[in-house]
Amino acid sequence: MNSPSKQIPVIVLAGFLGSGKTTLLNHLLRACRGTRIGAIVNDFGSIEIDAMTVAGQLGDSTVSLGNGCLCCAVDASELDLYLDKLTRPAARLDVIVIEASGLAEPQELVKMLLASENPRIVYGGLVEVVDAAEYDATREKHPEIERHLSVADLVVLNKTDRVGEADLARLRTALAGAAAVVESAYGRVDPELFFDRRPLTERVGQLAFDDLLDDVSGEGSCGEDGHDHSACTGGHAHPHLHAGYESVAFTSEVPIDPRRLMAFLDTRPEGLYRIKGFVDFGAADTRNRYSLHAVGRFLRFYPEPWEREQERRTELVLIGAGIDAAALDKQLAGCVVADPGETPPEHAMWGVLRYVPEPEPEPREPEGAGEFD
Numbered sequence: 001m002n003s004p005s006k007q008i009p010v011i012v013l014a015g016f017l018g019s020g021k022t023t024l025l026n027h028l029l030r031a032c033r034g035t036r037i038g039a040i041v042n043d044f045g046s047i048e049i050d051a052m053t054v055a056g057q058l059g060d061s062t063v064s065l066g067n068g069c070l071c072c073a074v075d076a077s078e079l080d081l082y083l084d085k086l087t088r089p090a091a092r093l094d095v096i097v098i099e100a101s102g103l104a105e106p107q108e109l110v111k112m113l114l115a116s117e118n119p120r121i122v123y124g125g126l127v128e129v130v131d132a133a134e135y136d137a138t139r140e141k142h143p144e145i146e147r148h149l150s151v152a153d154l155v156v157l158n159k160t161d162r163v164g165e166a167d168l169a170r171l172r173t174a175l176a177g178a179a180a181v182v183e184s185a186y187g188r189v190d191p192e193l194f195f196d197r198r199p200l201t202e203r204v205g206q207l208a209f210d211d212l213l214d215d216v217s218g219e220g221s222c223g224e225d226g227h228d229h230s231a232c233t234g235g236h237a238h239p240h241l242h243a244g245y246e247s248v249a250f251t252s253e254v255p256i257d258p259r260r261l262m263a264f265l266d267t268r269p270e271g272l273y274r275i276k277g278f279v280d281f282g283a284a285d286t287r288n289r290y291s292l293h294a295v296g297r298f299l300r301f302y303p304e305p306w307e308r309e310q311e312r313r314t315e316l317v318l319i320g321a322g323i324d325a326a327a328l329d330k331q332l333a334g335c336v337v338a339d340p341g342e343t344p345p346e347h348a349m350w351g352v353l354r355y356v357p358e359p360e361p362e363p364r365e366p367e368g369a370g371e372f373d
């Protein structure tokens with residue numbers, strides 16, 4: 001068993017917007033096979049899409065740190081509060097992973113963890129996820145990325161499926177530095193790189209945090225209903241990666257018209273770097289909601305069957321630099337269906353379906369690898 005005196009490693013999972021942090025965290029949660037992982041998910045934007053995506057894996061087994069980037073939205077005492085909850089012996093956690101917002105300054109997080117007075121945790125390292133396809137463009141716009149990578153313990157070069165062998169070789173050379181570099185597609189890294197898995201005999205099933213966390217507030221301190229970036233840069237010795245970035249949170253109870261949404265997405269402004277969330281297309285597809293991911297010009301929709309009793313609504317977070325938040329909000333409001341009672345034409349979903357990927361082949365496990373131990 002996990003002895004109460006054992007210190008729990010806390011790993012910081014960082015990386016630029018859309019690099020694949022949530023995907024990797026979900027992979028870890030799926031592949032952990034009994035190792036009890038506590039996930040702290042920090043989102044940028046006032047709807048917690050990442051927390052929902054991760055929570056989808058484990059029921060309610062995540063804590064969300066609420067709006068804004070962890071390094072500024074949560075002061076050390078607030079982070080300590082979450083860590084206190086997760087490190088209670090009753091939680092019997094083996095490892096805690098903090099998924100930092102794609103705009104967080106990882107060094108600040110690491111400093112916070114090192115300064116934590118919680119005797120039950122030990123800093124477990126900084127993992128930086130890099131999007132192989134977007135690395136060059138991101139580094140050009142944000143040279144700070146190199147500073148982040150230089151302090152990482154492990155660099156996960158993700159989305160290797162999106163680049164050719166020559167580019168991959170170049171990236172390998174470019175990233176070769178102090179940290180070990182592992183390559184992955186869809187964040188499928190060996191969890192052993194992150195933590196020692198618990199032996200099979202000690203597995204006790206998945207954790208439900210509800211009882212531990214019911215008094216945790218999801219509010220950050222960086223603004224109630226939007227991320228006030230000007231305020232967030234104060235007090236830091238270096239400019240924040242997210243200075244100048246803005247987020248827009250859009251929700252709608254009225255279904256979205258797929259053709260209107262596609263027209264919006266086709267003409268989205270250059271600076272709108274990231275869109276994520278869930279879309280309800282109403283009568284155009286009553287069975288599925290669509291998880292939407294856009295990173296730069298990359299766009300994907302993933303249909304997911306609605307669960308019974310699930311509230312049908314659209315929730316999107318848009319993040320960008322130099323964007324006109326009010327105008328984007330207005331454009332999205334213009335994407336709702338004009339008449340929810342009307343049957344949409346058969347081809348209404350065609351534009352969306354072009355961006356639904358073929359189902360991914362299940363990764364083949366090596367012989368005898370049904371169990372990790």
Ligand SMILES: Nc1nc2c(ncn2[C@@H]2O[C@H](COP(=O)(O)OP(=O)(O)OP(=O)(O)O)[C@@H](O)[C@H]2O)c(=O)[nH]1
Nearest residue numbers: 017018019020021022023102158159185186187293
């Ligand atoms: N082709 C490809 N797509 C990937 C891979 N990993 C993740 N994605 C997709 O990239 C998009 C962003 O992935 P996320 O895991 O949400 O990225 P994130 O870093 O958590 O994003 P933020 O929270 O916005 O910073 C999603 O559409 C993923 O399905 C990969 O290895 N290859």
